[in-house]
Amino acid sequence: MRPEVPNKKRRTMTFTVEPMHPPYAARITGIDLRQPISASQLVELKAVLAKHVVCAIGQDEPPTNEQHIAFSGLLGPLERGKSPKIAGTAERVPHPEIIDQSNMDEAGEIYDDQDRRLAYKRANRLWHTDMSFYDIRATYSALAGHIVPPSGADTEFTDMRAVWDALPASRKAGLEDLVVEHSYWHSRVLGGGPEPNAEERATRPPAHHKLVHMHAPSGRKALYLASHACGIVGWDKSKATALIEELMAFATQPQFIYAHKWRRGDVLIWDNLATMHRATPFDDRTFKRDMRRTTCRERAIAQGGSSIA
Numbered sequence: 001m002r003p004e005v006p007n008k009k010r011r012t013m014t015f016t017v018e019p020m021h022p023p024y025a026a027r028i029t030g031i032d033l034r035q036p037i038s039a040s041q042l043v044e045l046k047a048v049l050a051k052h053v054v055c056a057i058g059q060d061e062p063p064t065n066e067q068h069i070a071f072s073g074l075l076g077p078l079e080r081g082k083s084p085k086i087a088g089t090a091e092r093v094p095h096p097e098i099i100d101q102s103n104m105d106e107a108g109e110i111y112d113d114q115d116r117r118l119a120y121k122r123a124n125r126l127w128h129t130d131m132s133f134y135d136i137r138a139t140y141s142a143l144a145g146h147i148v149p150p151s152g153a154d155t156e157f158t159d160m161r162a163v164w165d166a167l168p169a170s171r172k173a174g175l176e177d178l179v180v181e182h183s184y185w186h187s188r189v190l191g192g193g194p195e196p197n198a199e200e201r202a203t204r205p206p207a208h209h210k211l212v213h214m215h216a217p218s219g220r221k222a223l224y225l226a227s228h229a230c231g232i233v234g235w236d237k238s239k240a241t242a243l244i245e246e247l248m249a250f251a252t253q254p255q256f257i258y259a260h261k262w263r264r265g266d267v268l269i270w271d272n273l274a275t276m277h278r279a280t281p282f283d284d285r286t287f288k289r290d291m292r293r294t295t296c297r298e299r300a301i302a303q304g305g306s307s308i309a
């Protein structure tokens with residue numbers, strides 16, 4: 001059942017916060033990410049993100065790539081990918097900090113039916129948290145809406161702190177001792193993508209993370225799971241799969257879900273350490289959808305030492 005929290009706007013010193021799915025997810029007005037944000041706005045924004053973990057900031061026009069990078073770089077060290085992501089493809093957006101989440105090729109046209117990138121991106125329709133397949137996890141993602149299709153394509157979230165809180169004590173027992181294996185390729189194939197070749201697979205080996213962790217900004221425990229989760233250290237495959245599937249189903253019940261309906265110019269920021277999310281379907285054979293994402297990591301990584309997701 002959805003928590004009974006008043007859906008009231010409130011003013012901070014520098015902007016307005018309107019809860020969208022109390023007690024998490026909020027729309028912020030009074031900040032324009034096409035302009036430099038002040039130190040006090042940044043402090044307040046981080047405080048709002050700590051509580052709400054999903055925040056939408058609307059602009060009349062989306063920020064330029066440069067403005068997007070400048071803003072999101074204030075939230076933490078940015079992922080800088082090396083290209084190309086998929087063998088034989090080129091990049092539409094030339095900035096290494098920006099991950100192209102569109103259905104468009106380098107010429108700005110909708111992908112061919114046979115384009116491998118289409119299949120991989122449809123894997124984003126599985127519940128996940130960004131980059132859990134890396135040792136150094138993602139913190140904030142900032143996704144900007146440049147072209148929004150006329151229907152569908154909501155981005156859905158679940159608050160993994162609320163999920164942990166809602167688990168019965170009997171089910172929580174022992175979970176804090178578990179370590180989960182996450183693999184990029186697991187979710188890509190699960191989502192209907194082709195088997196990666198050996199060269200692609202080698203670019204992203206699996207990573208291990210605790211199933212339950214402390215979300216430091218809010219001081220609340222959270223489950224850390226994703227469709228990238230493919231095993232539990234020390235457990236046999238079938239037992240691990242059963243527990244992962246059980247917890248994923250629990251975490252994605254309707255009462256936990258906020259569905260973001262995009263407006264062109266929105267920048268949606270979420271905390272990957274406290275949420276899962278998924279893309280939802282739209283007619284990606286007819287309509288363009290141009291979404292661009294930056295992602296912060298828990299700490300800076302060596303240039304060229306990673307690949308993009």
Ligand SMILES: [Fe+2]
Pocket residue numbers: 124128129130277
């Ligand atoms: Fe994602």
